[in-house]
Amino acid sequence: MKKFKNALPNILTFINLSLGVIAILFAVNDSTGYDNLIYASLLIIIAALTDRFDGKVARMLNATSDLGKELDSLSDLISFGLAPTIIAWKVTFISYGIPGYLISLIFPIAGAYRLARYNVTPFNNVFSGLPITIAGAFLTVDNLYNCFTLMTNRFNPVINTSITVVLILLMSFLMISKIKLRKV
16 A cells, blocks of 8 residues: 555556547647647546646655656646647647747756756745646646637637747746746
8 A cells, every 4th residue: 555655646646647648649640630739638638637636645645755756847837838838839839840849948948957957956845937737727728719710710820920939038937937836
């Protein structure tokens, strides 16, 4: 029972990672329509819920570890840095060529930096910079909005793309900033 207790937080982390990987697979699937992109976005939202609990469960069960912290960060980079970016690229930036690729690099790079900084900082009740989970959730909501506007022929390339670019730049800045946020 003790081994399961110690493994439970990592199991939640692996569920988070699995949901992020499946979201990426849905996003790169070349099927017609936007259903797969919506499913991918919903998987990221579910991953955010599992991410919410892995650390809490680890602390509650007194099962925290350096390995768990690293696994969590790697999973978060996939689920909340890479997956939402791939969806944004597919929905919004795919037709922009090199500039679309370059914009798509900013968010996961900022997320990786933020997670690395978090991993080398002693644990306390204050975040330095916006957590990647929150930033990824905001980008995911924007992706869902863009999918629905595309499906209903209300997508305005200039407005929707501009909003997504501003959101990516703002969230990236907030992730790497030293703004202090209390943990909830």
